[in-house]
Amino acid sequence: MTVSSTNDLISSDLNPLVMLTDPYPVYEELRELGPVVWMKSLGVWGVFRDEQVREVVSDHKRFGSRGGGGTSNYYFEKPWRERSVVFETDQPDHTRARTIFSRILSPLAVNKLREKIEAEAEQFVAKAVAMGTFDVIADLAYPFPLKVLPDAVGLPDEGRENMLIYNSYVRRGRQANWQDNWTEEEHREGERISAWVAERCKRESLSKTGFGAQFYAAADAGEISEHDAANMIRSFLAAGVETTMNGIANAINLLASNPDQWAALKKEPGKARAAFDEGLRIESTSQFIARNTLDSMVYYGTPMKQYDKIIAFVASANRDPKRWKDPNVYDINRNSVGHLTLGTGIHGCVGQMMARMEAGSMIAAFARAVDKLEVVDPASWKTTGTRQMLSMKIAVTPA
Amino acid sequence: MQAAVSRGLAGIVGECGGGAMCATCHVYVEAGDYAKLTSPDGVENEMLDGTACERKPNSRLSCQIKAKSELDVLRVYFPERQI
Numbered sequence: 001m002t003v004s005s006t007n008d009l010i011s012s013d014l015n016p017l018v019m020l021t022d023p024y025p026v027y028e029e030l031r032e033l034g035p036v037v038w039m040k041s042l043g044v045w046g047v048f049r050d051e052q053v054r055e056v057v058s059d060h061k062r063f064g065s066r067g068g069g070g071t072s073n074y075y076f077e078k079p080w081r082e083r084s085v086v087f088e089t090d091q092p093d094h095t096r097a098r099t100i101f102s103r104i105l106s107p108l109a110v111n112k113l114r115e116k117i118e119a120e121a122e123q124f125v126a127k128a129v130a131m132g133t134f135d136v137i138a139d140l141a142y143p144f145p146l147k148v149l150p151d152a153v154g155l156p157d158e159g160r161e162n163m164l165i166y167n168s169y170v171r172r173g174r175q176a177n178w179q180d181n182w183t184e185e186e187h188r189e190g191e192r193i194s195a196w197v198a199e200r201c202k203r204e205s206l207s208k209t210g211f212g213a214q215f216y217a218a219a220d221a222g223e224i225s226e227h228d229a230a231n232m233i234r235s236f237l238a239a240g241v242e243t244t245m246n247g248i249a250n251a252i253n254l255l256a257s258n259p260d261q262w263a264a265l266k267k268e269p270g271k272a273r274a275a276f277d278e279g280l281r282i283e284s285t286s287q288f289i290a291r292n293t294l295d296s297m298v299y300y301g302t303p304m305k306q307y308d309k310i311i312a313f314v315a316s317a318n319r320d321p322k323r324w325k326d327p328n329v330y331d332i333n334r335n336s337v338g339h340l341t342l343g344t345g346i347h348g349c350v351g352q353m354m355a356r357m358e359a360g361s362m363i364a365a366f367a368r369a370v371d372k373l374e375v376v377d378p379a380s381w382k383t384t385g386t387r388q389m390l391s392m393k394i395a396v397t398p399a
Numbered sequence: 400m401q402a403a404v405s406r407g408l409a410g411i412v413g414e415c416g417g418g419a420m421c422a423t424c425h426v427y428v429e430a431g432d433y434a435k436l437t438s439p440d441g442v443e444n445e446m447l448d449g450t451a452c453e454r455k456p457n458s459r460l461s462c463q464i465k466a467k468s469e470l471d472v473l474r475v476y477f478p479e480r481q482i
Contacts, residue, residue, distance in 0.1 A: 095441075102442045107422045108449035277414070337404055338416045348418035356414065356421075 003302050004034035006046075021381050023287065024328065027316035035300035036310075042071050042176070044309035045302070050324075050340070052300065053317035056310055057289050058345030064090045065347055067292030067307060070174025075292065075307040080173025081194055084235040085228050087347070090294075094346065097232060100223060101350045104214045105236075110353040114361075117148055121361035125369050133376055133395040136256075140362070141249035148358055149240050153233065154210025155200055166193045167242050171386060174290075201233040211236070236351060242388075244355045246285035248362055249389045251276050253379045254283065254330045255363075256394055261332050265367050272364035273356055275332045281339035282330050287315040287387050289343055314340040315387070372397040400424045400462035410477030417462035419443050423481040424461040425450040429474035433457045436464060436473075452478035 030037055030048040037046045047053050056063050068074040068088055083089065086097040103109075124144045128134045150160050169190045172178060182190070199205060203226070206212035215229040224232070255262045255275060265271050289312045293299075296306045304310070318339045319327040325334075342349035349355070377393035403411040403424075412423035419442050428436065436459065439447065443463045447454050461475065 099441045099445070102420070103445045106445055106449045111449070273414070335404065335407070337413050342415070342418075344416055344418050348415065348420060350420060352415055353421055 003038050004036065005038040005040050006030060006033060021383060023315065023387065024319055027313060027319060030313075031316060031320060036302040038302075039311070044071055044311055045304065046311045046313060048313045048316040048320075050317040050320040050322060053312040053314055053340055054344065056291050056312040057314070057340060057343050057347070060091065060346050062294060062297065063291035063310065064294045065094070065291060066090045067290070067309060068174055069290045070171070071176040071290070071309060071311070072174050072178055073176070073292065073307065073309050077176065078179070080169070080178055080190065082231065085224075085231045086350070087235050087239070091346070096224065097228065098346065098350065100215070100218050101232065101236075104211055104218075105351050105354060107353050109211075110357050113152060113354075114357060117357055118361045118365070120144065120148060121358070121365040122369075125362065125365040129369050129396055129398050133393060136249050136252050136379075136392040136394055137245075137389055138391065140366075141245050141252065144362055145241050145244040145248070145358055149244065149354065150237065152211055152354070153237060154207030154212040155237070156205065159196070159200075162193060162196050163237055163241055166197050167238055169193055170238055197234060197237070198230070201230040201237070203229075206233070239349075240351045240354065243285050244358055246388055247276060247280055247355060248359050249379075249392070250283040250285065251279035251359065251363055252366065252394075253389065253392055254279050256373050256375050256392075257378075258330050261330055262373065264332055265363075269364050269367045271332050272367060273360040274336065275363055276356065276359040277339070278330060278332050278334060278336040280341040281318045281324075281336045282328070283387070284315040284318060284341040285387065286341070288313045289340075289347075312340075314343070369399055370396045371399040400460075400464075402466070403461065408477075410481075411461060412481040413462060414482075415462075419446050419460055419463055422446045422449045422460065423451070425452065425478050425481060426459055426461045426475035427455055427478065428457045428459050428464075429476070430457060432470075432473050432475075433459075435470055439463065450478070451480050451482055 027048055035047065035049060035052050037048065039046045047056055065088055066074065068079060074083065086094065086101060089097065121144065124140060128139045131139065134140065146160050203216045212233050215232050218224050219226045219229040255265060265275050291310050291312060293304050293306055293308045293310065297304050318341060321327055342352050374395045376395050379392040380390045382388045382390055400411055400413050400417050404413050414423045415421035439459065443460050446460055447458050450458065
């Protein structure tokens with residue numbers, strides 16, 4: 001049988017997996033091609049429909065994570081930095097790390113931070129609202145998670161923006177042939193940033209009362225090694241700041257751009273978490289999740305080799321009309337449960353209760369503090385690497 | 400959990416979509432039916448300590464209960480709240 005393939009959009013002269021200003025119409029085309037698509041210029045498989053994306057992301061018996069989170073395949077290419085013991089592993093190793101994460105980031109643990117996070121959300125919102133006109137990214141969505149999450153981990157104050165520089169290296173380090181594609185300068189800078197992060201994840205760098213200390217407590221109890229504790233903290237910081245920033249920014253953009261939804265939220269401020277979750281569905285900050293086959297297999301009629309990379313485009317699945325009614329409509333009253341932005345299954349986002357707490361607090365505080373909002377400069381987006389808002393200016397009238 | 404959510408039953412939230420991460424799909428399983436189920440694994444056990452309403456011996460996360468024909472009928476009670 002003919003295998004569907006494509007050589008556009010998800011191909012690039014610059015970066016693999018280029019994110020266009022509006023990727024959604026292109027995903028629609030790719031969903032039409034077939035259940036599995038061969039992405040010729042990248043040499044990896046892609047799935048774009050909810051049915052396959054869901055399976056590939058959650059069926060850990062057929063699809064593994066040890067091969068890495070991007071087009072670079074760790075079975076064949078050295079990773080840029082040591083594999084994450086939770087994100088880039090398979091069972092049984094994964095289970096051990098995951099269980100510890102689940103415990104440290106449990107809903108109970110996150111709830112203990114509720115008052116503090118809600119108070120900080122109020123402060124950041126008040127500061128921005130007092131400006132009248134402000135940038136959603138620079139003045140709201142960026143500084144709040146940058147304070148809250150590293151605080152919760154127990155990081156010192158200075159240099160936290162280095163986390164975001166680190167993240168861009170992590171993403172680029174997941175691209176195939178990263179070693180050959182970087183300049184000398186980029187290699188050096190990558191090393192420098194990596195060392196900075198590694199230093200911050202050490203036991204002695206962290207406060208005695210944060211999440212970080214709890215990972216080391218697990219090491220003291222013999223559950224994990226000291227080395228793995230540092231690795232887990234690294235993963236948590238990398239995964240837990242920028243994603244939340246983008247999620248909050250996207251939600252505010254969607255509310256500002258959909259006056260009926262802003263009105264719905266004003267009427268029911270309890271819908272703040274729903275406004276965030278529906279925002280995650282319609283505008284995934286991570287557009288894809290990578291897996292690799294564990295054995296040669298035939299998937300929906302397509303033969304695949306062992307350890308072939310298969311990229312599951314969650315952003316496309318979340319707009320699949322076979323799964324979602326009016327998928328391109330932002331509707332905070334729909335039940336968005338079951339979207340795939342946070343993954344699902346054993347590798348589903350373990351920090352999501354923290355993210356929901358932060359975002360819910362900020363959006364609720366925003367809905368209480370603001371009466372009218374108006375877009376002054378619409379959102380501008382990065383066009384390569386990841387789907388990320390660069391800036392957006394709004395003008396608000398206080399409530 | 401999927402059955403409840405797809406039928407719009409308000410007693411289940413399932414915020415994380417069924418991944419044993421949010422503890423908002425908490426149910427109390429009818430005594431007679433509880434024995435039909437396999438025990439919760441380590442992760443579910445941790446999560447059950449974080450439910451909004453009191454954890455009881457028959458507490459389960461409904462997202463971790465797999466529908467099987469052998470289960471036939473499973474009776475559960477919703478707690479007062481999930482969040």
